[in-house]
Amino acid sequence: MPLPYHERTHDCGALRASDVGKTVLLAGWVDNFRDLGGMVFVDLRDRGGITQVRFDPTTDPRAHEVARALRSEYVIVVRGEVVHRGDKVNPNLPTGEIEVKAHEIDLLSKSKTPPFMIADDIETNEDLRLENRFLDVRRTPVRRALMLRHRITKTIRDYFDRHGFLDIETPILTKSTPEGARDYLVPSRLQHGSFYALPQSPQLFKQLLMIGGLDRYMQIARCFRDEDLRADRQPEFTQVDVEMAFVQPENVMQHIEACMAEVAEAAVGVEVPLPLPRISYADAMRKYGRDAPDLRYDMTIKDVTAAVAGAEFNVFRDAVAAGGVVRCIVLTGGASMTRKETDGLTEEIKGIGAGGLPLVKVADEGGKTVFQTGIAKFIDTDTIRPKVLEASGARPGDLILFAAGTEANVSKYLGWLRTTLAERRGLIPKDQWAFCWVVDFPLFGYDEEARAIYPMHHPFTSPKDEDLHLMRVGDPELPPREDLLKVRAKAYDLVLNGIELGGGSIRIHRSDVQARMFQILGLSEEDARAKFQFLMEALQYGAPPHGGIALGLDRTVMLFGGFSSLRDVIAFPKNARAVCPLTDAPSVVTREQLKDLGLDRLHE
């Protein structure tokens, strides 16, 4: 009689010494087998873990005979007795105190030899793993990632459910949304020549839900963007999408940080102190050189513009004369860097656009602190040196690295140096979870090349109340550019360990302000209507003040799981060329399919 595999009593990670004496039914895959000639040991694996099963020819000859023919990844079901291993416990296994003495076994399914070993620590090329993802997910790290992802999404859903948010689905076949990425298009069979777009985000729909009076919305939403990929970018990805009515930024931030604290607790068992620190965009750029600061370590950027005033160093002098700044970071103990190392850094920073890398080493010379090498001959004077030391906080043994020029460039270079040096010199503490909010973003940016004002976030972002006057709503004249660049937005980004988890804003709910916004962006009323017609219309029927946020779920799981690629936390990811190695999508379709859609194959 076949064993009733549908009546499993435990999973393969469940049994402990307290279960000794029980008769159990386990099913799973052969992880490993050791045939000692007489005794056969099988490590049986399922989602729960691994249990050793023993086959003894003297007591169960028939089961033993079947067991001898087992191979890796065969699927079996066994019935037997839980016995204690005595002095043979395996401390490496949670179930290592016991084993199952099998009395009966059924072979349910054979397996070809897998193309790679199903082991935790294999170093196989990722392509092969993705082609055989159904085997890859049998490995503990992959399974652990997917289980963590489930735990996190479940925590998020529970949080929002508890706080009155409605989980509402929005269309996948839709119209292009305002984000700037390329759309994935889906041709219409019923209207040849027309296309749906897959949503880059549910942005407009969630705003409509607020205007519709649903008050609180959330969705774990799939989003699509047809751009080139990176380790942290996939063509389809998942956002935790949230929107609330009658709120200011603080309301949204408080919910999100409370939710993320629960996620951190559930994912890594860490208690995140609330409220999270808030840093203005301007401060983040000035102190950390990035709009997504990594607060796990210090090494902040210091301003030395005043301290180096009067230095006979043209790079500094020209920068200040042009209205720029001189700033630096201090690398503690960096004076031990060799000339080769600092030259290498110089080359690298030139690669991101810097003209060079001015630096000095700080040394102690007979009780006196002095600057050496680099640009020491320009700034190692009794007037400048003390001021630089004071402003930078540098001490003997340190290395001071400078950048001079426009604020934006100086931030870029020093921000790069800060993160690069911290990474390479191991200054980043492990197992820390440094969240922060970056707030007070500029509403507009200016694209030097296109000579155009563009929205930093998206065109529905509300200005801060105290900056609204700068937009001169109602005035036929457009405000000057420098005024516009001063306008701060009701926008906020959530950052974890220097990586942006997501961002959001309070939206414009006044149709006159929204119209002004489009005007400033150079979008004609017709363009705006063509693109966002339904939202423009809706805004005229009593739109409540509303706002929300979108968080990258994949990135969140990646960070909490300690992974370095989004592919590690997605069940069936695409590769760097947006191909699914498992299904081989995208693929060619038949002529008939094209004909139905009114499409012709393009010839290059």
Next chain:
RNA sequence: GGGGCUGUAGCUCAAUUGGUCAGAGCGCCGGCCUGUCACGCCGGAGGUUGCGGGUUCGAGCCCCGUCAGCCUCGCCA
């Protein structure tokens, strides 16, 4: 679209300056083995060196092209 790295057995890799270099470990197959848990021991099979072309007496190695994978800039919140 640009740049970089990689491609040798099922997997991970090695092969000095171009010269018996087609190799190792794991896996796989067969045999032996009653306390293994990375079991052990003995034996065996397995290769279009990504693909195409070129240089050369001779190419895994050099050159050109091409394909694929990864990283990255552009692009993209």
